[in-house]
Amino acid sequence: MKILSFGSLNIDYTYSVDHMVQRGETLSSSRLDVFPGGKGSNQAIALAKAGAPTYMAGRVGRDGMFLVDLLKENHVD
Numbered sequence: 001m002k003i004l005s006f007g008s009l010n011i012d013y014t015y016s017v018d019h020m021v022q023r024g025e026t027l028s029s030s031r032l033d034v035f036p037g038g039k040g041s042n043q044a045i046a047l048a049k050a051g052a053p054t055y056m057a058g059r060v061g062r063d064g065m066f067l068v069d070l071l072k073e074n075h076v077d
Contacts, residue, residue: 002053005076007040009058009067036070045074053077 015029040058048054055077060068071077 002055003044003047004055004057005040005044005047006057007043008038009041009056009060009064010036010038011064011067012037036067038067041067041071041076044071044076048075 012035014033014035016031016033017027017029019027021027038058041056044054044056054075056071
């Protein structure tokens, strides 16, 4: 059985701060981490790791080409 995953491919940005911002407060972050995400791509990778022939349908901008590379590395077409 072949599986086609339709869904989101996201870039998750995580900012580290000293504490939760309060109303009227402005904080600078001490760190920015970037992670691949998106329910569709996460499911596609999980299915491919389980051994299913998996395909992903989604739209990716130039800033997200690392998401396409990640799918390829995990044997998602």
